[in-house]
Amino acid sequence: DIQMTQSPSSLSASVGDRVTITCRASQNILTYLNWYQQRPGKAPKLLIYTASTLESGVPSRFSGSGSGTDFTLTISSLQPEDFATYYCQQSYSSQQLTFGGGTKLEIK
């Protein structure tokens, strides 16, 4: 299986900050990398697919980049509703889809 490692596992930041979350794959996954946001008690929500394509309706302060094994999710200016847990997911190995362990973004 392809292992997905996110860092950091938790992060404290303030409203207005620029934040970057990293996801590393255990092998080359080209750009088959997706990002999700999960607020407490809610279902996850797709933010970005194929590494850098913003899902419809997602604010433009979210962006994704990377290819191969290293990927980043950036939030350009944190808003109160962005405090949540973020997950990456690889879709390169279509018979064994895997998620990263998550990054919990908390208010400083």
Place this chain on the structure above:
Amino acid sequence: EVQLVESGGGLVKPGGSLRLSCAASGFTFGDVWMSWVRQGPGKGLEWVGRIKRKIDGVTTDYAAPVKARFIISRDDSKNTLYLQMNSLKIEDTAVYYCTTDSALDYFDNWGQGALVTVSS
């Protein structure tokens, strides 16, 4: 508006069985791949398995921990997805989400989740 509504969750003893359903609306169900994703208490997300649409052969794939115990099926006439869970283990305790699965295997719509608790 896309809606996915899971049902059938509950408490079951180890070794028991349970079937989850997911009622879909707001899109052409038969045109879409579907997946189940679960989340153990206080844990991250784990893909359970996927079923493709009829024109792609209705083929299924499963994560290693559930292979040979779980079965995903669909009834396109009822716009419903199913997850038959057999030989349940304590570690199968989780919220189970029904999701639409794009042909690029990202999950673009999610249900609210159904809680399955495996305990004696």
